[in-house]
Amino acid sequence: MSTALANQQPVTPEVAREHGLSAAEYDLILDIMGREPNLLELGIFSVMWSEHCSYKSSKKWLKTLPTKGSQVIKGPGENAGVVDIGEGLTAIFKMESHNHPSFIEPYQGAATGVGGILRDVFTMGARPVANLNALRFGAPEHPKTRHLLAGVVAGIGGYGNCVGVPTVGGEVNFDARYNGNILVNAMTVGIAPADRIFYSAAAGVGKPVVYVGSKTGRDGIHGATMASAEFDDDSEEKRPTVQVGDPFTEKLLIEACLELMATDAIVAIQDMGAAGLTSSSFEMASKGGSGVELDLDKVPCREDGMTPYEMMLSESQERMLMVLQPGKEDLARGIFEKWDLDFAIIGRLTDSGRMVLKMHGQRVGDLPIDPLAEASPEYDRPWQPTPPRGDVDAASLKAGIGAAEALKRLMATPDLCSKRWVWEQYDHMVMADTVARPGGDAAVVRIHESNRGLAMASDCTPRYCEADPERGGAQAVAESWRNITAVGATPLAVTDNMNFGNPERPEIMGQFVGCIAGMKAACEALDYPVVSGNVSLYNETNGQAILPTPVIGGVGLIDDLDRLVGAALPGPDQAIVLIGETRGHLGASIYLRDIEGNDAGAPPPVDLAAERRHGDFVRAQIRAGGISACHDLSDGGLAVGLAEMALAGGCGADISAAQNTPETAWLFGEDQARYLVTSPDAEALLAAAGDAGVPAVLLGRSGGDRLILAAGEAISLAELRRAHDNWLGDYMAGQG
Amino acid sequence: MKAAVIVFPGSNCDRDVQVALRKAMGQEPLMVWHKETDFDAVDLIVLPGGFSYGDYLRCGAIAANSPVMNEVIRRAGKGVAVLGICNGFQMLTETGLVPGTLMRNADLRYICRDVDIKVETSQSLFTAKYEQDQAIRIPVAHHDGNYFADDDTLAALEDRGQVAFRYCDAKGNVTPEANPNGSQRNIAGVYNETKTVLGLMPHPERLADPKLGGSDGKPFFDGLVEALS
Numbered sequence: 001m002s003t004a005l006a007n008q009q010p011v012t013p014e015v016a017r018e019h020g021l022s023a024a025e026y027d028l029i030l031d032i033m034g035r036e037p038n039l040l041e042l043g044i045f046s047v048m049w050s051e052h053c054s055y056k057s058s059k060k061w062l063k064t065l066p067t068k069g070s071q072v073i074k075g076p077g078e079n080a081g082v083v084d085i086g087e088g089l090t091a092i093f094k095m096e097s098h099n100h101p102s103f104i105e106p107y108q109g110a111a112t113g114v115g116g117i118l119r120d121v122f123t124m125g126a127r128p129v130a131n132l133n134a135l136r137f138g139a140p141e142h143p144k145t146r147h148l149l150a151g152v153v154a155g156i157g158g159y160g161n162c163v164g165v166p167t168v169g170g171e172v173n174f175d176a177r178y179n180g181n182i183l184v185n186a187m188t189v190g191i192a193p194a195d196r197i198f199y200s201a202a203a204g205v206g207k208p209v210v211y212v213g214s215k216t217g218r219d220g221i222h223g224a225t226m227a228s229a230e231f232d233d234d235s236e237e238k239r240p241t242v243q244v245g246d247p248f249t250e251k252l253l254i255e256a257c258l259e260l261m262a263t264d265a266i267v268a269i270q271d272m273g274a275a276g277l278t279s280s281s282f283e284m285a286s287k288g289g290s291g292v293e294l295d296l297d298k299v300p301c302r303e304d305g306m307t308p309y310e311m312m313l314s315e316s317q318e319r320m321l322m323v324l325q326p327g328k329e330d331l332a333r334g335i336f337e338k339w340d341l342d343f344a345i346i347g348r349l350t351d352s353g354r355m356v357l358k359m360h361g362q363r364v365g366d367l368p369i370d371p372l373a374e375a376s377p378e379y380d381r382p383w384q385p386t387p388p389r390g391d392v393d394a395a396s397l398k399a400g401i402g403a404a405e406a407l408k409r410l411m412a413t414p415d416l417c418s419k420r421w422v423w424e425q426y427d428h429m430v431m432a433d434t435v436a437r438p439g440g441d442a443a444v445v446r447i448h449e450s451n452r453g454l455a456m457a458s459d460c461t462p463r464y465c466e467a468d469p470e471r472g473g474a475q476a477v478a479e480s481w482r483n484i485t486a487v488g489a490t491p492l493a494v495t496d497n498m499n500f501g502n503p504e505r506p507e508i509m510g511q512f513v514g515c516i517a518g519m520k521a522a523c524e525a526l527d528y529p530v531v532s533g534n535v536s537l538y539n540e541t542n543g544q545a546i547l548p549t550p551v552i553g554g555v556g557l558i559d560d561l562d563r564l565v566g567a568a569l570p571g572p573d574q575a576i577v578l579i580g581e582t583r584g585h586l587g588a589s590i591y592l593r594d595i596e597g598n599d600a601g602a603p604p605p606v607d608l609a610a611e612r613r614h615g616d617f618v619r620a621q622i623r624a625g626g627i628s629a630c631h632d633l634s635d636g637g638l639a640v641g642l643a644e645m646a647l648a649g650g651c652g653a654d655i656s657a658a659q660n661t662p663e664t665a666w667l668f669g670e671d672q673a674r675y676l677v678t679s680p681d682a683e684a685l686l687a688a689a690g691d692a693g694v695p696a697v698l699l700g701r702s703g704g705d706r707l708i709l710a711a712g713e714a715i716s717l718a719e720l721r722r723a724h725d726n727w728l729g730d731y732m733a734g735q736g
Numbered sequence: 737m738k739a740a741v742i743v744f745p746g747s748n749c750d751r752d753v754q755v756a757l758r759k760a761m762g763q764e765p766l767m768v769w770h771k772e773t774d775f776d777a778v779d780l781i782v783l784p785g786g787f788s789y790g791d792y793l794r795c796g797a798i799a800a801n802s803p804v805m806n807e808v809i810r811r812a813g814k815g816v817a818v819l820g821i822c823n824g825f826q827m828l829t830e831t832g833l834v835p836g837t838l839m840r841n842a843d844l845r846y847i848c849r850d851v852d853i854k855v856e857t858s859q860s861l862f863t864a865k866y867e868q869d870q871a872i873r874i875p876v877a878h879h880d881g882n883y884f885a886d887d888d889t890l891a892a893l894e895d896r897g898q899v900a901f902r903y904c905d906a907k908g909n910v911t912p913e914a915n916p917n918g919s920q921r922n923i924a925g926v927y928n929e930t931k932t933v934l935g936l937m938p939h940p941e942r943l944a945d946p947k948l949g950g951s952d953g954k955p956f957f958d959g960l961v962e963a964l965s
Contacts, residue, residue, distance in 0.1 A: 161787075161846060161848075161877070161879075162746070162787040162790065163748070164749070164787075247790070248745070248746050248790025248791075248792070251745070251746055251748065252746075340745065423848075424847055425847070426848060427848045427877045428848055429848065429875055429877060429939075429942050429948070430785075430877065430942075431751070432751075432756075432942050432945070434948065435948060435949075437949070446947065561947060
């Protein structure tokens with residue numbers, strides 16, 4: 001071993017602690033190695049065993065999620081999940097967090113988040129067809145919020161727009177609990193032929209290991225470790241751990257990889273994401289039961305004098321590792337040279353089960369593969385359940401401000417206002433297949449050169465998860481399923497992005513366990529399995545954790561785009577029908593929080609059997625032409641849902657005849673399993689609902705330029721639109 | 737009619753315009769890689785939207801100096817029709833095939849939305865299927881679409897009828913509110929002197945299919961095919 005190359009610093013338990021490894025983990029390393037590791041080897045252990053790469057706190061619980069179904073081709077464990085969408089095609093998708101880096105450096109943090117998730121999807125052979133983003137920021141009045149929001153949105157746009165993949169949907173929410181830890185969860189959906197899906201398991205002694213893409217620089221070193229720790233007041237000093245994105249190179253990499261994938265040259269392929277060359281080479285070798293020998297002199301570097309430690313831990317972006325069929329090297333090299341990308345054979349597969357790293361002819365690192373990858377630590381952390389909360393009695397509410405005024409205020413709140421300011425900065429139409437643009441229940445992207453489409457949405461209601469993690473987890477899945485259903489699509493599967501605080505605190509671990517339990521129940525009941533996902537823990541600053549935020553990214557299929565419906569009221573004189581039961585549940589509602597200033601109460605119960613029955617009914621009616629517009633009811637309940645439909649359609653409505661009491665609970669309660677629809681033939685729809693055992697009630701009709709919610713409670717669309725459309729832009733201009 | 741779409745590294749609307757041309761022409765356009773210096777004779781050359789070479793310098797500046805561009809300029813000089821959309825428009829101003837330049841949007845943000853643009857004249861290869869003064873609705877998607885030229889150039893452009901499109905409201909009124917990016921005189925597209933070269937920021941290829949929410953871009957391609965066949 002050469003001390004000159006890697007080992008100037010002696011490795012001690014103290015150095016291990018600085019690398020984020022516990023004393024017990026360091027002891028385990030000594031056991032595995034049978035000696036003290038050198039600094040390079042310690043660095044490799046530290047990133048591979050980081051929470052971010054190893055899922056050591058979450059694995060035990062993630063394993064309980066349903067991952068199977070007739071539609072599932074490949075569940076969790078690969079770069080992304082794969083589902084069958086018929087006609088010889090698959091949808092490949094995943095969501096991934098870039099929370100910690102985006103807080104430290106919002107533009108690059110968010111941009112490289114998009115880049116990383118795109119690579120996870122095209123690594124598997126899919127052409128990316130859509131991006132979505134679930135974003136959560138601190139309170140609007142927090143001094144950093146504007147800066148973070150502006151930077152994140154510009155970063156997402158800067159990357160996605162250049163790469164030429166439309167950003168079609170997502171969510172943007174605000175809460176003081178994200179003041180110190182924003183959430184940036186990026187999702188990519190791609191389409192690949194079912195017979196050309198590429199995996200990461202690398203087997204075959206002697207086969208060449210090839211590095212392609214950008215050169216390796218000194219950026220992002222220890223990014224994965226940084227993302228596995230809490231923040232404190234000095235977190236901004238971690239800026240050098242944030243990577244820098246180059247979307248142009250990513251675009252070339254997509255085209256070059258897809259061109260090579262059309263041949264039979266690739267044995268295995270893996271992107272270099274978190275923990276870069278280390279993680280990609282270990283994962284490929286571990287899954288294939290192989291060993292690897294790498295010659296680090298061959299790694300394309302951005303600057304001279306990089307040490308093995310820096311090369312192995314760099315998180316420079318836009319890089320891929322692949323194993324080729326012997327004899328195909330020149331074919332592959334030709335394609336990458338055409339696209340002006342680096343191409344280097346940096347090693348070969350062995351049968352040793354070890355990772356051997358060489359530089360300048362010397363062995364600078366030698367580690368066993370399995371204990372680092374597949375057999376990394378797994379913890380059963382102590383957890384305590386979240387104490388249940390009581391229901392809120394609508395009769396106990398303060399004297400109201402009137403339904404029309406409450407609606408106007410709600411439509412201009414940070415969470416419910418129009419997010420046009422955000423999504424107009426994203427190219428949501430490139431590729432010319434965006435059939436349903438941002439702003440609806442689900443975005444819909446046509447499957448190229450067909451009349452079929454993929455519907456996609458991201459959902460989570462963190463205040464529900466905080467109040468009752470199990471209900472909140474189930475609700476996130478149910479709302480996702482509802483959003484996909486509301487455009488007429490068949491929900492297929494989900495990806496999850498689990499964002500939580502410090503798992504070493506039993507109450508946080510309890511939130512995690514509870515959310516997983518709820519998600520599991522909902523995924524099972526709705527035949528909506530989890531096919532991929534990501535966990536982001538330690539979203540805490542100075543001991544203050546974020547709201548538990550298990551974001552669900554759902555994907556569904558529409559077989560006939562002529563049957564697609566939107567949420568916009570289709571014009572005057574349409575019957576408006578409410579599907580589902582309204583009990584007026586106000587606990588943990590937006591109304592309670594934003595109008596009454598009270599975040600008490602249990603979230604609405606989630607009756608999964610009712611969800612299934614109501615959703616299946618609505619979808620069948622949409623396909624049969626019995627429903628002309630459809631909107632899922634969620635935050636803000638009936639009044640907000642109706643207002644959104646009215647604004648989208650530029651048409652008013654009168655539902656005052658269906659008034660119910662108490663009025664506030666009727667209009668703003670957030671009961672689940674509900675859809676607001678319009679129908680060309682209300683009688684037939686109500687009769688069909690009766691036959692199917694689905695509650696349905698005629699509320700009124702569309703028309704006019706006002707919303708009439710109840711007797712004496714009307715508001716003009718123009719007034720509502722001003723409040724709804726302008727809040728975010730005014731806020732970002734410093735006027736909010 | 738034969739058409740070629742030039743593909744630069746970083747082009748990302750090449751496929752979109754390929755589809756629109758295929759539908760209008762009934763045959764495949766030629767896709768020409770930027771490293772080519774010669775390609776088959778065609779009636780129309782399209783410079784597509786995207787981020788050629790990453791646009792890390794001024795948008796379109798590197799593309800304007802790429803190997804294929806000499807040939808494009810040569811053919812434009814011989815009267816072959818050239819269409820530059822978005823990044824392609826930026827390349828056309830960088831090469832000087834059309835006058836002016838495209839600066840960063842006035843509010844400094846990328847913008848993607850449908851806009852209304854007024855057809856200034858139907859007397860061109862590109863607009864024969866539209867009525868003069870017709871307002872059509874197609875999207876913009878750009879960060880640098882703020883058209884600028886000095887007053888003398890603008891006056892000359894208007895005198896010679898080289899303004900192709902202006903941002904307007906839904907009724908065709910050219911107003912400051914309808915201007916999405918700060919362009920001088922609401923200019924969304926300009927011709928060269930012979931009206932055989934057109935650069936425009938909006939994307940007709942993105943709304944040439946009713947499934948996508950509009951088809952005002954379709955007559956653009958149908959008209960080209962009719963004029964060049």
